[in-house]
Amino acid sequence: MNETRGEAMKQMIVHCTQHITRMALLENGRLVEYAAERDQQQGLVGSYYKGRVINVLPGMQAAFVDIGQKKNAFLYVDDVLHPHLDRQPDVKPSIETLLQPGQDIVVQVRKEPSGGKGARVTTHYTLPGRWMVYMPFADYVGVSKKISRDAERSRLKGIGERLRMKEEGVIMRTVSQDEPHEAVEGDLSFLRAQWDNITRRAQTAEAPALLHRDLSIVQRFIRDAFNPQRDQLIIDSPAAVKEAKAFLDDMAPDGYKPVSLHNGTESIFTAYGVQEQLHKSFSRKITLEGGATMIWDETEALTVIDVNTAQYIGGASLEETVTNTNLLAAEEIGRLIRLRDTGGIIIVDFIDMEEDIHRKMVTERLEKVICKDRTKTHVLGWTRLGLLEMTRKKARHDSASFAPILCQCCGGTGKVGEWMD
CATH class of the missing domain: 3.40.630 (Aminopeptidase)
Structure with missing residues (x-):
């Protein structure tokens, strides 16, 4: 198990309304993360699409790919080359030699569309799990820089090298520290199955088509930041509680499930001091x-x-x-x-x-x-x-963020021009 001594006790506070899910992460009662997601506008980052190359621009060393969104996605030449730097050519080739208009291609969204720009996509595929990030073609093993003990870094790197198959790559996440070989192996098996499912769908789907969508906001935070042995998850929706428990059963089947339903008369964000901290922060x-x-x-x-x-x-x-x-x-x-x-x-x-x-x-x-x-x-x-x-770095945009509505007169500057005759 992970060593938890000295870590801050975390509480995930989830507020669900009819159309928006809001999540606040508290460390020892202090707000450190906040995110929101509209039910019908789940973010694109991490999702896989079978797209079709619309046009190739040699002057920009990029291509535009139709993935079924309002704006075509942007694919830069570096995101088409091999993900391992040692396997890339010494001289960067022209994008025209790699892609042609009308070509079908599987891409993963790495940055949300914003303003008038479409999503940024890549062929450097990654699938994050609980203990590792799986990269089907990266051909290397990495270990999180936040793991400082040399002996533990060597142990995790050795596990990764023994488990990965030819061409596969993995990055051992910070939370994998001190985890047993069996837990890491189980994570890798699950991610391999996910990748196999994506490739099977890609073989039969007609572009543009969604092949795989990333997890919901609550599931992502459980996967990335939640320790079932010490943290708490409090939700004000019975349906969301059931969903979170099911996800935790898959992630940590033998662990304690500290998920509870908020039944108070006041809003969950008010009861846990989130609303006041949001206004100040x-x-x-x-x-x-x-x-x-x-x-x-x-x-x-x-x-x-x-x-x-x-x-x-x-x-x-x-x-x-x-x-x-x-x-x-x-x-x-x-x-x-x-x-x-x-x-x-x-x-x-x-x-x-x-x-x-x-x-x-x-x-x-x-x-x-x-x-x-x-x-x-x-x-x-x-x-x-x-x-x-x-x-x-910021990959996701605020789809339903805690932000004031800008004044239509001053545009948020607090100043209005005064015209005089």
Whole structure:
């Protein structure tokens, strides 16, 4: 079994309405993740389609593929080449030599459509399981970087090498740490069967056709973040409770099933303090412990976070006060980036510090919080202007997010132009 000592106790709070399912993840009572999904608008990421190449664009080294959605999907040349870098040619070929218009092709969605853009798709197929990610043609074994013990990394890599067949690839997930050989093998067998089902459907389906849809929002969070031995799952829908228990039976047939139905008179989000935390965490202005503040602005290209001491006066000197403020802000920024599912380029304007060691302390505090995030995030460092740069991958869009409706007059800026004669 996984070693759980020192881990935060997690509660998954699921609020189901007629058309929307909302999920909040609490760690020791503090909100760290939130997601929502409309019943008729389940996300595309992770789903498999048999598509048809519509056109090939050599100048963009890309092709557009009809997968049955409103917008054709975008397939870049790198996503057509072999998934193992060592198996790719030294000189990247033209997309025209790999794909032709009218060709049928099986693709997996890696990024949701947004705005006027279609979905981003790939032929680097992956199927995530409880303990591993299965890649039918990757031809290598990887181990999560979050597993730090060398002996455990070697053990898991050895298990992967012994279990995989020719051409297959696997990545051992963080939760596979200390899991027995039999559990990992069972996960791989299940994923192989899933892949076989996809390939069989592809042989008979007429493009464009859906071959396999990823799990629902609740099932994904159970698979990726739930530990049946210590965490709790509270749902306010009897039907959803039944579905979650059935999914847990498949995932952990011998384990304890800590799933309960919320029967209180008040909303489940109100009863567990989720609603109040959502309002505070999704505000433009966020007040930190001691009175310091952050201003959070999102544009189409990037997110900008401005840190201010405001009423915080907690240090013996100006440098100490500034550093303490920035450390508080770094910890909260790490949590909120994960909670708000902020993606793309992120710029943080911390308060200016004189000492390099203090900037390093702030970076390390931020990285310590970010390491809990399952989404890949890179802290790039400080610019010459004293701004901290970072990037975070975001594959899914907010299909039913907790977000205010923008004012039709000011567009969310809080400013209305005044025209004078």
